[in-house]
Amino acid sequence: MRTIDPKLKALLEYGPLVVFFVAFLLLKEHTITLMGTDYSGVVGATLVFVPVLVLCTAAQWALTGTLSVMQMLTLVLVVVFGGLSIWLNDPRFFKMKPTIIYAIFAGLLALGLALGRNWLELVMNAALPLTHRGWRLLTIRLIWFFVALAALNEVLRRATDPGGFMGLVLSDQAWVNFKTFGILAATFLFFIANGPLFARHALPRDGD
Incomplete structure (x- = not known):
């Protein structure tokens, strides 16, 4: 690399x-x-x-x-669902993409834990050394974080449909703001909030 x-x-x-x-x-x-x-x-x-x-x-x-x-x-998901939105001239397909991608991430991480394989730890441990328990706790929290993002996107994108969703009516601008800034801000706050976890479970790097 x-x-x-x-x-x-x-x-x-x-x-x-x-x-x-x-x-x-x-x-x-x-x-x-x-x-x-x-x-x-x-x-x-x-x-x-x-x-x-x-x-x-x-x-x-x-x-x-x-x-x-x-x-x-x-x-892949952007090309597929973005392509469907363009082909059918229907924004709903593109708006589904965050719901699907975060549901997939949550499902993959949960499957890894169920199989006794923490895939997040395997991929990121070299860059961010943590104890095994630390990675397990972070993975569980990430699963719920991804589930929350998927659910929130689903509510917001349905609320932009004609008639709204469960009494909530939003403009496309609200969903675009969420996709552009809301998800990024939520991710940033998630890792800031997990600072104590990193501090408790950090492992020394070579030479430290």
């Missing part, structure tokens, strides 16, 4: 999300026409987002020689 400048890495990872947000802001009151089909709002922004994500992921693979499981799974 080759390393790249952290600023470039951040640009390749978060740039497509920023592009999606900006594209939505520009298109939510307008439409773009391609091959006789009018696209607006979330679908129009998805039309911009999908190729940008593909290009950025390809660039990261070319520069580093590797991609994480999360990156590959995200790319």
